[in-house]
Every structure is written in structure tokens, then in C-alpha cells.
Amino acid sequence: MNKTIRRTPDGKPERRTPDEMLRDAVSDDTDIPGKGKPLDLKAYFRPDAEHRMAGKILRDNNVLPAHLQERKDAEEHLKNADEHLQRATEKIAPLQKAIRPLAQTLIRTFSYDKEMCETLGLNALPENFHPDAETPPASASDLLGTISTFDQLCKQYNARVRDLTYRYLENLRLAHENIEASKKRQLVNRSLLPAYAPIAKVDIEAQKEYIQTRFPLLPERPRDWESRLKTWLRSQKPTLWHRMFRST
Structure with missing residues (x-):
């Protein structure tokens, strides 16, 4: 029986164990730009990282400014x-x-x-x-x-x-x-x-x-x-x- 190979978003084989992937995800969450600060969604096209993230969320949900x-x-x-x-x-x-x-x-x-x-x-x-x-x-x-x-x-x-x-x-x-x-x-x-x-x-x-x-x-x-x-x-x-x- 063939085992499914997990891959990273860029297509490379995923070498990390599940525990390592979970640890890295938690670490990424702590580094989210602008975390803990209110977002000005009216101006999410500004070049700041937090507004780019807000823009992606809105675009993914078909929401326009x-x-x-x-x-x-x-x-x-x-x-x-x-x-x-x-x-x-x-x-x-x-x-x-x-x-x-x-x-x-x-x-x-x-x-x-x-x-x-x-x-x-x-x-x-x-x-x-x-x-x-x-x-x-x-x-x-x-x-x-x-x-x-x-x-x-x-x-x-x-x-x-x-x-x-x-x-x-x-x-x-x-x-x-x-x-x-x-x-x-x-x-x-x-x-x-x-x-x-x-x-x-x-x-x-x-x-x-x-x-x-x-x-x-x-x-x-x-x-x-x-x-x-x-x-x-x-x-x-x-x-x-x-x-x-x-x-x-």
C-alpha cells in the first residue's frame, strides 16, 4: 500500500513530524503582524503586513472595501x-x-x-x-x-x-x-x-x-x-x- 507523501506549500516533501508541524504553527501564530491590535479594515489596501493579511481575508470571502x-x-x-x-x-x-x-x-x-x-x-x-x-x-x-x-x-x-x-x-x-x-x-x-x-x-x-x-x-x-x-x-x-x- 502506497503511503501518501505530505508536501509543503511550495511542493517540497514535508520532512517534519506532526509534533514539529504543530510547534511551528503555534510559533507562527505568535508572530502574526499586528496581532492584538485593532485592524482598520476601511484601509486594508495599505502596504503594511497586517493590512495585506486583512485584504486577503476579505478577498477570500468576496468582501470589498x-x-x-x-x-x-x-x-x-x-x-x-x-x-x-x-x-x-x-x-x-x-x-x-x-x-x-x-x-x-x-x-x-x-x-x-x-x-x-x-x-x-x-x-x-x-x-x-x-x-x-x-x-x-x-x-x-x-x-x-x-x-x-x-x-x-x-x-x-x-x-x-x-x-x-x-x-x-x-x-x-x-x-x-x-x-x-x-x-x-x-x-x-x-x-x-x-x-x-x-x-x-x-x-x-x-x-x-x-x-x-x-x-x-x-x-x-x-x-x-x-x-x-x-x-x-x-x-x-x-x-x-x-x-x-x-x-x-
């Missing part, structure tokens, strides 16, 4: 913000595409967008919703259905935009906090090794304006929209009014 952990968290939040923006855009774009022709049809029906908004009690529409001369107005029989579909799609669109705005800006806010915390920590403790390629400052207000410009909230019809529409129809074509609202 605070300023690098804050940078890592900032990068993660920035990544989450970009990914959420991409996913939300993929869901919002089809709604924008479906809403625009409906809005253009309604604007043509009311002659121009201001009259449409005043009639239905809506806020102003985005500039890119304005129709061209070839856009047909809604027919009398389709007007109510067109308005209802337009409103439903606007509500779906607005809900997704509000969710995007909150999640996107919240991730940017958390990223900004971690970036600033990492910078302050390094300024206070000059012995810390600086993080590689510092992250650019996050301008949350500029990003908020970007989202609002790219995905403006659309008007949703008020509760009294139907009575408003009836009043407008009375002033336009009484015959059309009677055809659409026979019960009145």
Missing part, C-alpha cells in the same frame, strides 16, 4: 436603469404608434387640437400628434368609439411612463448616492487606493427632463367628457346629435 463596494453598487444601479429603460421603451413604443393616428383623427374631427382639448377637457397634445391634410376625420358613428379607444390607450401609456420614470430615476438616484459616498470616503482617507476610471456624475434632473421629453404624459379624458361632447355636437350639427344620442 466600502469605497469599492459603493462603486460596484453604483454600477449595478446604472445598469438596472439602462435595462429598465430599454424594456419599458419596447412596451411604450407600440402604444405611441397606436395612439398617434387616433389623436390625429380626432384633431381633424374637431378642426384643430385646441378645439378638441377644450371640447373634451383635455390638456395639450404633443406637437408630433398634429395631423397632416390627408388625415380623415372620424365619422359620426365612429366618434365615440375613437374617443374611448384613444382614452384607454392613453391611460395604459401613462401608467407605463409613470412606472418607467419612477424606476429609472430611482436607480439613478441610488447610483448617484453611491458614487458620492465612494468619493467622500476616498477624500477622507487618502490611504485608500482610488477606484479605476471614476464614474461620471449622474445628472438626475437632466435625465428626468430627457424622459419627460421622450415620453410626455398624454391627456386623459375627464368624467364629464360625454356631456362636453354633446354640447359641442349641438353647436355643430343637430342632425348628427340626434343620430348619436337618440335618447336625449
Whole structure:
């Protein structure tokens, strides 16, 4: 039966007896650099032997120093913000595409967008919703259905935009906090090794304006929209009014 040969960390055959190995281990323990003194783990990258040992312990356990952990968290939040923006855009774009022709049809029906908004009690529409001369107005029989579909799609669109705005800006806010915390920590403790390629400052207000410009909230019809529409129809074509609202 072959006997297993014990070896030292450098690969050489281990010649010491177990008692000698135990004695040497105890002796090594007494010579640990900085033994009995508190370790400043916030600055373990300093070149001192005790900090190198602390660094190895932390690295072996996948623990980063605070300023690098804050940078890592900032990068993660920035990544989450970009990914959420991409996913939300993929869901919002089809709604924008479906809403625009409906809005253009309604604007043509009311002659121009201001009259449409005043009639239905809506806020102003985005500039890119304005129709061209070839856009047909809604027919009398389709007007109510067109308005209802337009409103439903606007509500779906607005809900997704509000969710995007909150999640996107919240991730940017958390990223900004971690970036600033990492910078302050390094300024206070000059012995810390600086993080590689510092992250650019996050301008949350500029990003908020970007989202609002790219995905403006659309008007949703008020509760009294139907009575408003009836009043407008009375002033336009009484015959059309009677055809659409026979019960009145």
C-alpha cells in the first residue's frame, strides 16, 4: 500500500513530524503582524503586513472595501436603469404608434387640437400628434368609439411612463448616492487606493427632463367628457346629435 507523501506549500516533501508541524504553527501564530491590535479594515489596501493579511481575508470571502463596494453598487444601479429603460421603451413604443393616428383623427374631427382639448377637457397634445391634410376625420358613428379607444390607450401609456420614470430615476438616484459616498470616503482617507476610471456624475434632473421629453404624459379624458361632447355636437350639427344620442 502506497503511503501518501505530505508536501509543503511550495511542493517540497514535508520532512517534519506532526509534533514539529504543530510547534511551528503555534510559533507562527505568535508572530502574526499586528496581532492584538485593532485592524482598520476601511484601509486594508495599505502596504503594511497586517493590512495585506486583512485584504486577503476579505478577498477570500468576496468582501470589498466600502469605497469599492459603493462603486460596484453604483454600477449595478446604472445598469438596472439602462435595462429598465430599454424594456419599458419596447412596451411604450407600440402604444405611441397606436395612439398617434387616433389623436390625429380626432384633431381633424374637431378642426384643430385646441378645439378638441377644450371640447373634451383635455390638456395639450404633443406637437408630433398634429395631423397632416390627408388625415380623415372620424365619422359620426365612429366618434365615440375613437374617443374611448384613444382614452384607454392613453391611460395604459401613462401608467407605463409613470412606472418607467419612477424606476429609472430611482436607480439613478441610488447610483448617484453611491458614487458620492465612494468619493467622500476616498477624500477622507487618502490611504485608500482610488477606484479605476471614476464614474461620471449622474445628472438626475437632466435625465428626468430627457424622459419627460421622450415620453410626455398624454391627456386623459375627464368624467364629464360625454356631456362636453354633446354640447359641442349641438353647436355643430343637430342632425348628427340626434343620430348619436337618440335618447336625449
